[in-house]
Amino acid sequence: MKLLLVEDEAGLRAALCQLLQNEQYDVDQVANGPDGLEHMLTGVYDAVILDVMLPGMDGFSVLQSARKQGVRTPVLMLTARAELEDRVRGLDNGADYYLTKPFQTQELLACLRAIMRRPGETTYSALCFSDLELHQQEGRLSCTTTHQNVKLSAKELRLMEYFLREPGRIFSRELLAEKVWGYESEAEYNNIEVYISFLRKKLAFLGAHAKLKTTRGIGYSLEEDT
C-alpha cells in the first residue's frame, strides 16, 4: 500500500513515516501544500495523510483542488485541537476522516485501515479473486483449488495487491511502475515485465485459474481463465 504523508513538522513527519514503514506501508513524504497537491494529482496513492496547517497552501485547499481534479484517493486529515471547529469544513471538502493532534498511533493506523477499506472488501488482511487469496501480512499467495502456497517478494506483493483490488482492470506499465517504484523513480518500464513474468511463474506453480493477461500496447490485468 502506497501512502502520501503531507506534514510540515519535521519531527512528527519523521515519527509518522517510521511508524507507517514499520507497518509495511510504502510512504512518500512532503512538507508543504503545493508539493502535497502535485503528488496527490499523480493518483498513485492508496491513501493520503494531510495536515491542515501547511506552508504554501493549507490542507483544505489542497484537498479541495485535488477533489475538483478528480482525485478520489481516501484522505485522513490531521489538525491541532484548537482547529477543531474546522472539522465540518474538512468533511465538506471531501476528507474521509479527521484526526486531532495529539493522537494515539493505534488510532491513526485504525483510521487508515478504515478509509482504505472499500465497500465489499470484507477483510483487510486477505485479498481474494477467483481461486487466489493474498495474505498481505505474511506476503503469501495461495490457491483455494490446489491448496498450494507461494511466498511473494515485496514488489511482487505490491503488484498483486493492485491486481487483486481491481480484477479485470487493465493497468498500464507506466502506472504500475509509478505505484511500485515511486513517483520520481527512474525505474525502467521493462522491470515491470520482469516482475509480471515472476508472478506468472508463481501463478502457474499454484495451478490457479486466475491469470495475468497482457493487452498489447495497453497493459496488464488479472483475469479468470475460462
Ligand code: CA
Ligand atoms: Ca502543520
